[in-house]
Amino acid sequence: MDWNALEQKWIKAWNEEKLFESTPDGRKKFFVTFPYPYMNGYSHLGHFYTLMRVEAFARYKRLRGFNVLFPQGWHCTGSPIEAAAQRIREKEEKQWKIMRDMGFPDKEIEKFGKPEHWVEYFPVEYRKDYERMGLAIDFRRSFITTSLNPRYDKFIQWQFRKLKEKGYVAKGRHAVVWCPKENTPVGDHARVEGEGETPQEFVLLKFRFDDAFLIAATLRPETVFGQTNLWVGPDITYVKADVDGETWIISEPAVKKLQEQDHAVRVVGKLLGKDLLGKKAVAPMIDRDIPILPASFCNPDKGTGIVTSVPSDAPDDYIGLRDLQRDKVLQQRHGLDAAMVDAVKPIPIIVTKEYGDQAAVKVVEDMKIKSQHDRAKLDEAKHLVYKAGFYAGTMGVAAGKHAGKPVKDVKDVIRDELVKKKQATLFYELTGKVVCRCLTQSVVKIVDNQWFVTYGDKKWKKITHQALNKLTLYPEKARQQFDYVLDWLNDWACTREYGLGTKLPWDQNWVIESLSDSTLYMAFYTISHLLEHVPVDHINDALFDFVFLGLGNVPSVPHASEMRKEFLYWYPVDFRNSGKDLIQNHLAFYIFTHTAIFHKSHWPAGIGVNGWVTVDGEKMSKSKGNFLLLRDLPPKFGVDPSRLTILSGGESLDDPNWDSELARTVSNKLESMHEFCVEHHDKGRADVKAIDKWFVAKLGQLAKECTDAMELTLFRTAIQKGLFELQSVLKWYLKRCGIPNKKAINQYITTQILLLAPFTPFICEETWKAIGKEGFVTNAAWPRGKEAKPEDLASEDVVRLVLDDVRQVLNIVKKEKPARITLIVADTWKHDLFKLLSQHKTIKNPGELIRTVMATALRQHGEEVTKILPKVMNKLPDALLTAEIEHAALKDALDFFEKEFNCPVVVQKESESQEPKAKQALPGKPAIVVA
């Protein structure tokens, strides 16, 4: 089949008819959206799956009579485009390679040095791809984001002014990864080293030391009660510095870090670690004198280069202490008093079931760690101790008023107490080394004019929960995750100093960050095609207030009333679908923002989430070479087969798998489906046989099951029912019916085309037309189906079962050409028994069931009943036939059996049969004798 020609033909036809340009009318509406993709590369298979879920749902709803709106915008906000452009300009190898891999010649790549070029280039390509895939999108409403689109820009400004009015935008302090040379934050994309590293909160403990403080950084403030000593590196140079009016002793590199974190630091002197050894300092919280001892693991680049020692709960400290206590030479070299060193003993502070009250000691001894140089083992030990201590431990008596409480509950309390007493202060350190693109090592900076959207606001959370409770989730089981996320979300830094976007209206130094500008824009779709025709200077807050909130009089702006009408008609969004990874940010933000700005009736009505695409069982990645772009699909597989394949790959939250093999074979399947329909339409006999009724009942049943699946966006199941099962039912029918019944086969054909239409619209249009239907199948009416009654299917079930069973028998006896086959229908008393059993389905105990049966006239077959009952009690057919009907059904199928087995077939009743096997017969399962 020439898929390409077919696709072009129908895309053209749809476009000419403006099929997907949706306008408000009297019908019920259905509004779907796919989050606008980011314009820094071509659309790929991952998009395609999510997109197809939206598309299939949209087309299905259209068939169900809804006026469907499916718009699509293009996202350009944020730093990746700008960063990539910069890398192009800087001729960075990696970025150039990415562009070459996308198929751009070097001359073209140059152009991508300008961020604007990305924004001009990719939306066009995306539209081509999406149109090519047959997506039912109203492209009149497409737009790009950022200030490059002044209308959208104004909308985002309006949105942020609204949020601020409501008190949901606030200024605050924020720790960021910072380049001290360029004086900018260093995002992941701008790093040559250290992707994924983030600022981590440390507590700086202050140890009184004469008129100064020794400063030690810790991640575990709750362990202050077990401090026994301090560690310094004997050969490390420390500085004495004036910090915010106090004198601190810290390592040299710590000075710069503190300065970036809002501390006034002035170095006043230097000293070596060994100068401090043997002296004592007063430990915070416990107010005790503790000695200063040497350790090899002190690192001037980490924290302050001074470490507080808690040997009970820090393996490093314990082993450091043990090493030192055993090493008299070392003690002497540093002039340490042996008695003092030996007097240092771990102090139990945290109790865990696994490790008792001195976890570090226990773990180090258990693991037989030899010295502080055994890094790998020590790290493992640290991990074990921390895990047990923090999550499962409780504070011991040494913790005073905190004794008996879970560690994870009091950690922050103790930290705050220390800070309040001015015995500690907070400090941020990177989780790992980060190097900026300018090759400078990054630090943590506290920015105090950062803007936040206050998702941490309790009242706002409560309202958002209400919105969540009201909306439909596809699938429902994602709800728990949503609920959790709404509670867990905290204030979100919503502005950047760098990147494309909309400037924060009241603070032009900031650009609104990409996840923050994409929370309300679905409303923009309802008016974007009209707003296009409004001069930019007419667009202001009053207009948006009117259109989206119904505030004020009709502004004297072209289309103002019409825009209001569009918004009221289309909103809320009925289905917004994305990958499950977006639950914790985008989708949550989306609900939040809607509740903040829009009326309740415009809050999201439905959200879908889905898994991550794999390709032929493997994760899709560029390095594996299995990275499929949308544009690769049509030439390789055809659009319809691709659409069907991607949705067959999985559903719900599972990761769907793209099966290339299926894509190839399904193409043939669709083609023969088409040929069959064309060939058989409106042909056949007029008289109605039992098998025709069965077929029609099955068609109704499958259409019903398919419909149920569609409603839940279980598209894999829908395809299963609507294509594969329907085909196998058809096959059986054709095998059984002789010449098909005209009405039945016509019903099959329309059912088949319509059930497939949301998935494979091209071939369906073609078939639809070929069988002489008017108009587009895209606009036809969906067959909702009808549940079949089991008794309508039961006769045929017997025939199918007999066919299978005879085959099995023939297989076992290895007889290929039987001389004759006898089918024996069970006695009426067995049918009575089955009927009785089906009335007592609730009785699950065989003994009780036998007793029940024996209480009836069936007692006269007592012996046999006892024998067969346990075997059959759980295998009753869906519907029971009488012996007569079963007999008739088999007789009716004699021709069929004889043809299938190529031998004479006879049907008998058990009572008239001479065959010894006759008594094996059961209702719905005749005895079989092959000769």
Added chain:
RNA sequence: GCGGAGGUAACGAAGCGGUCAAACGUGCCGGAUUCAGGAUCCGGUGGCUUAGGCCUUCGCAGGUUCGAAUCCUGCCCUCCGCACCA
């Protein structure tokens, strides 16, 4: 570690207390048709079996039950997220 979703035959994936050796699809094997087929059709695809049966399987180990892939407990493994990034 936490929150969520999962682990089923060669693979993808249904099933979620009894009709389960387990739908459907792909792959594979055999047959038919064909000059030919990556086309179509038919049959097979855990093991044993000359009568529709039996045996072993649904991450691992226990348990509940007359009965467990399905329920409970513990453990192991995979995926998503744990943030200021799209």
